[in-house]
Amino acid sequence: xxxxxDRLVSDLAPxxxxxxxxxxxxxxxxxxxxPVGAILARExxxxxxxxxxxxxxxPTDVDGARDPGPAPRASLEDAPHAPPxxxxxxxxxxxxxxxxxLANVALGGFGAGLDDLDxxxxxxxxxxxxxxxxxxxxxxxxxxxxxxxxxxxxxxxxTAAPPRTFVDAGVERPPSPRVWSTGRVAPGEGALRGRPxxxxxxxxxxxxxxxxxxxxxxxxxxxxxxTVAFAALISTGLLxxxxxxxxxxxxxxxAILPAVWMVPVPFFLASFLGTHRVxxxxxxxxxxx
Amino acid sequence: MRLRTVLFQVTAIGRNVGxxxxxxxxxxxxxxxxxxxxxxxxxxxxxxxxxxATSPKVYRALERDGAEVLVVPREYRTRLGTRGKARxxxxxxxRRRERGLSEPWAWVYHQDEETCVGxxxxxxxxxxxxxxxxxxGSGVILYPxxxxxxxxxxxELTRSYDDFRVLDSMTLPGNPTAGFHxxxxxxxxxxxxxxGWDARGYAPAEDLTFEIRLRARYGSVFGILRGFAYEKGAFxxxxxxxxxxxxxxxxxxxxxxxxxxxxxxxLTVLYSALSWFSALPSVLVLAISVILHLGPVLYxxxxxxxxxxxxxxTGYVEGYRLHREYVVRRHGxxxxxxxxxxxxxxxxxxxxxxxxxxxxxRDFISKDRPGAASTAAPASG
Numbered sequence: 001x002x003x004x005x006d007r008l009v010s011d012l013a014p015x016x017x018x019x020x021x022x023x024x025x026x027x028x029x030x031x032x033x034x035p036v037g038a039i040l041a042r043e044x045x046x047x048x049x050x051x052x053x054x055x056x057x058x059p060t061d062v063d064g065a066r067d068p069g070p071a072p073r074a075s076l077e078d079a080p081h082a083p084p085x086x087x088x089x090x091x092x093x094x095x096x097x098x099x100x101x102l103a104n105v106a107l108g109g110f111g112a113g114l115d116d117l118d119x120x121x122x123x124x125x126x127x128x129x130x131x132x133x134x135x136x137x138x139x140x141x142x143x144x145x146x147x148x149x150x151x152x153x154x155x156x157x158x159t160a161a162p163p164r165t166f167v168d169a170g171v172e173r174p175p176s177p178r179v180w181s182t183g184r185v186a187p188g189e190g191a192l193r194g195r196p197x198x199x200x201x202x203x204x205x206x207x208x209x210x211x212x213x214x215x216x217x218x219x220x221x222x223x224x225x226x227t228v229a230f231a232a233l234i235s236t237g238l239l240x241x242x243x244x245x246x247x248x249x250x251x252x253x254x255a256i257l258p259a260v261w262m263v264p265v266p267f268f269l270a271s272f273l274g275t276h277r278v279x280x281x282x283x284x285x286x287x288x289x
Numbered sequence: 290m291r292l293r294t295v296l297f298q299v300t301a302i303g304r305n306v307g308x309x310x311x312x313x314x315x316x317x318x319x320x321x322x323x324x325x326x327x328x329x330x331x332x333x334x335x336x337x338x339x340x341x342a343t344s345p346k347v348y349r350a351l352e353r354d355g356a357e358v359l360v361v362p363r364e365y366r367t368r369l370g371t372r373g374k375a376r377x378x379x380x381x382x383x384r385r386r387e388r389g390l391s392e393p394w395a396w397v398y399h400q401d402e403e404t405c406v407g408x409x410x411x412x413x414x415x416x417x418x419x420x421x422x423x424x425x426g427s428g429v430i431l432y433p434x435x436x437x438x439x440x441x442x443x444x445e446l447t448r449s450y451d452d453f454r455v456l457d458s459m460t461l462p463g464n465p466t467a468g469f470h471x472x473x474x475x476x477x478x479x480x481x482x483x484x485g486w487d488a489r490g491y492a493p494a495e496d497l498t499f500e501i502r503l504r505a506r507y508g509s510v511f512g513i514l515r516g517f518a519y520e521k522g523a524f525x526x527x528x529x530x531x532x533x534x535x536x537x538x539x540x541x542x543x544x545x546x547x548x549x550x551x552x553x554x555x556l557t558v559l560y561s562a563l564s565w566f567s568a569l570p571s572v573l574v575l576a577i578s579v580i581l582h583l584g585p586v587l588y589x590x591x592x593x594x595x596x597x598x599x600x601x602x603t604g605y606v607e608g609y610r611l612h613r614e615y616v617v618r619r620h621g622x623x624x625x626x627x628x629x630x631x632x633x634x635x636x637x638x639x640x641x642x643x644x645x646x647x648x649x650x651r652d653f654i655s656k657d658r659p660g661a662a663s664t665a666a667p668a669s670g
Contacts, residue, residue, distance in 0.1 A: 234598055239591045
């Protein structure tokens with residue numbers, strides 16, 4: 001057990017310093033972000049309901065009881081909270097400040113949790129996971145904003161994809177709600193409860209979408225070939241049966257009945273051609289987040 | 290320069306509170322977990338007063354978490370006096386105008402109460418709003434939510450694969466096979482508000498009417514919205530039947546009462562309806578052909594029979610493959626096969642059922658999982 005805890009401490013220790021670095025570095029690039037701020041300043045944006053100031057959300061309301069939470073370590077709590085350099089972050093990414101705040105809270109909780117490691121190792125792992133995720137996402141938002149700031153008017157929006165290094169950063173798997181709703185309250189967890197929880201929709205990720213679409217596109221030719229081949233096979237079989245039956249021509253009022261089978265034929269043909277045209281002509285995959 | 294804004298708008302009666310809650314939370318969840326989206330998001334929930342009254346607690350919780358709930362006032366009347374969902378959609382148009390959101394930099398993403406989004410949906414939207422030429426986007430809808438593999442759910446699989454046909458048709462001039470959605474569509478706000486949803490009386494398929502008008506006014510401005518939307522099928526065969534009945538009445542409404550429908554387009558819509566109506570007679574003729582002995586007539590019809598059969602089976606197989614990444618519960622082949630036939634029978638009967646009965650404006654199709662409380666607790670505090 002002690003060996004496992006030692007390993008955990010050593011695993012997490014570098015992340016803490018890395019996280020502190022990111023938090024402190026956040027407000028730095030005033031020069032890079034100035035142009036966007038200047039542009040937006042000319043046309044102020046409307047208030048967005050989603051970017052509710054983080055301070056308005058009750059930070060420590062856990063299961064109806066106020067949980068003051070353990071006091072964060074002074075060194076982490078005192079990390080500078082410089083104001084954002086421009087207005088852009090609130091409009092483009094309404095969660096940036098919240099992320100940094102959450103990351104700070106989680107960091108504080110993480111430090112306190114280390115003191116009580118033997119009793120709280122499970123909760124700490126979750127907190128560390130959240131901390132890592134929030135810092136990573138905050139970093140991505142910062143990168144996104146810095147990238148946007150260099151471009152003008154419409155273009156920042158068109159080319160502001162996050163750097164490739166974070167594409168597979170693993171944001172798709174949210175922490176399981178069950179973990180958050182059972183067991184002991186992890187340090188700083190009260191503040192994290194405000195985040196929207198994932199239902200089944202938490203699994204609807206871009207990688208799954210791309211996999212599904214790629215599979216379909218990969219078998220498109222085969223699908224078309226099989227459709228035509230099986231259709232020909234069935235039709236040939238029916239024609240052979242008709243030939244072998246050697247039945248006489250029925251009366252006209254009966255003979256016209258099968259015309260109803262022909263009604264949807266153009267629709268099915270158009271459907272077949274259209275489906276394959278869409279799959280052939282369009283690049284339906286999405287770039288990673 | 291104005292920053293692009295995407296308004297996620299869930300428009301519904303609002304009585305399927307659990308489904309609606311999940312839909313809105315899917316938006317909130319993925320907005321938060323997809324950093325770097327190049328638009329400003331807004332979330333609107335537009336519901337009827339009786340829907341809101343079903344569970345005010347849930348709606349309040351959604352408001353607390355960032356959505357804005359707009360309850361359509363009972364006394365609200367449109368210019369042409371439309372009713373049903375079109376009335377609520379028109380109400381949202383009016384509110385957008387009031388708030389200065391009816392602009393080229395604003396987009397409206399339409400959701401039904403059971404339309405959940407994924408990370409891919411948001412990235413697809415982000416991708417679409419970057420371009421300037423296309424004014425409306427629509428994409429493929431999957432039906433994995435609460436999928437239990439019952440006949441209605443198996444039948445829905447075919448709709449997902451059929452969506453590729455819909456996308457092709459929609460992006461072609463004239464929409465030759467009449468394809469469109471009422472949900473998982475992204476429309477530029479100024480365009481939507483200029484066309485509007487108002488109609489005389491009750492339009493059972495307001496989405497079709499909207500598409501016809503928009504195409505008549507702006508031409509072929511429809512594009513493919515990448516990323517799936519995630520919905521759920523009806524939980525029972527009768528609900529499936531009533532849902533289809535509404536579609537059929539929508540098509541008939543468009544054919545008979547839509548003045549904006551050009552003659553050529555009217556023909557294509559009529560033909561699509563006719564194809565659907567022909568399903569039941571086709572089955573009946575197939576059944577009696579055993580007794581009647583059609584003889585040499587089958588030389589003519591047999592050529593295409595194979596193609597139609599294979600196309601229908603492909604719809605189920607490929608529909609299932611599209612869902613394979615998402616559905617949890619799996620059944621054996623024969624059970625799915627039997628369910629597929631049962632679901633297909635309902636679709637075959639639906640247009641004729643629609644001729645004999647009428648949908649009502651308040652037709653309520655439950656989208657909350659049977660047994661789930663209608664007053665779903667909020668998922669986050």
